[in-house]
Amino acid sequence: MDNPPLQKIAIxxxxxxxxxxxFSTSSSSIDGLLFGHxxxxxxxxxTDDSSTTDSPTLLATITGFLSSPPPSTASFYDSxxxxxxxxxxxxxxxHNSSLLGWFSTRRKTPIRPSMREFSVTxxxxxLSQFSSPIKNATQPSTFNPCIFLLFASPTSDHTAHIHxxxxxxxxxxxxxxxxxxxxxxxxxxGPAFRxxxxxxxxxxxxxxxxxxxxxxxxxxxxxRLSRMKQAAKDKKELDDYAxxxxxGKLSKLMxxxxxxxxxxxEDLYEKMLVKIQKLTRSVExxxxxxxxxxx
Numbered sequence: 001m002d003n004p005p006l007q008k009i010a011i012x013x014x015x016x017x018x019x020x021x022x023f024s025t026s027s028s029s030i031d032g033l034l035f036g037h038x039x040x041x042x043x044x045x046x047t048d049d050s051s052t053t054d055s056p057t058l059l060a061t062i063t064g065f066l067s068s069p070p071p072s073t074a075s076f077y078d079s080x081x082x083x084x085x086x087x088x089x090x091x092x093x094x095h096n097s098s099l100l101g102w103f104s105t106r107r108k109t110p111i112r113p114s115m116r117e118f119s120v121t122x123x124x125x126x127l128s129q130f131s132s133p134i135k136n137a138t139q140p141s142t143f144n145p146c147i148f149l150l151f152a153s154p155t156s157d158h159t160a161h162i163h164x165x166x167x168x169x170x171x172x173x174x175x176x177x178x179x180x181x182x183x184x185x186x187x188x189x190g191p192a193f194r195x196x197x198x199x200x201x202x203x204x205x206x207x208x209x210x211x212x213x214x215x216x217x218x219x220x221x222x223x224r225l226s227r228m229k230q231a232a233k234d235k236k237e238l239d240d241y242a243x244x245x246x247x248g249k250l251s252k253l254m255x256x257x258x259x260x261x262x263x264x265x266e267d268l269y270e271k272m273l274v275k276i277q278k279l280t281r282s283v284e285x286x287x288x289x290x291x292x293x294x295x
Contacts, residue, residue, distance in 0.1 A: 031105065036062040081123060
């Protein structure tokens with residue numbers, strides 16, 4: 001079954017700029033897949049003439065692409081232009097957007113489709129398993145990937161400092177087994193394109209975030225924090241007892257000042273013994289209370 005005819009093809013400015021940049025920076029010609037959605041749009045034309053009727057417009061909007069430089073082992077078609085459904089399916093595993101068609105770029109060649117590009121587009125448009133639903137349709141309908149964008153650089157470039165690129169948009173019609181040239185609008189910011197941005201929805205999925213804050217991980221964090229606090233407390237107590245007896249002053253143990261400094265160390269030692277005795281009594285009292293509870 002042939003697709004309904006498109007009245008217009010639209011592409012966002014950033015998407016078109018990114019595609020051209022990919023083409024201009026590549027060392028060879030590239031091709032790839034086009035993603036987006038197809039929508040029935042009813043024109044909003046206010047008029048006093050009741051006899052005027054506005055028919056819905058079928059609009060294809062391109063929102064993204066996937067490219068790879070040929071020859072590539074990941075190509076979705078063979079040398080004869082026949083699309084391999086298995087290879088195409090693998091390329092679409094990580095893309096949630098609908099497949100609309102494909103594109104091809106060439107350098108310094110006429111801006112018209114080749115026989116190979118014709119074969120690839122015809123083969124791709126025949127694969128109904130890759131069709132996508134048409135939004136806002138009056139009745140459920142689907143759209144096979146039949147859009148083809150062709151990019152080419154000029155055959156002669158007299159201004160090497162200015163890079164120009166030509167592009168054409170086509171829809172392949174299976175009924176006539178031919179390409180139909182379509183106009184392509186570039187969606188930019190402004191009042192004329194407010195409707196496009198008003199109905200915008202992101203196509204990229206947010207990465208999965210590890211938000212686990214309970215269970216084993218939370219318990220381990222609490223235990224680690226408790227150990228750090230206890231270590232800081234113990235260090236502070238030792239530093240308080242060793243005030244005035246830093247490592248740098250140990251040199252005073254030698255020479256004429258050794259007698260007075262030794263007396264100070266003995267005083268520090270006695271204070272530490274008193275602290276140890278207090279800790280010992282505290283442990284004995286705690287052990288006695290535990291034994292009483294066990295009995």
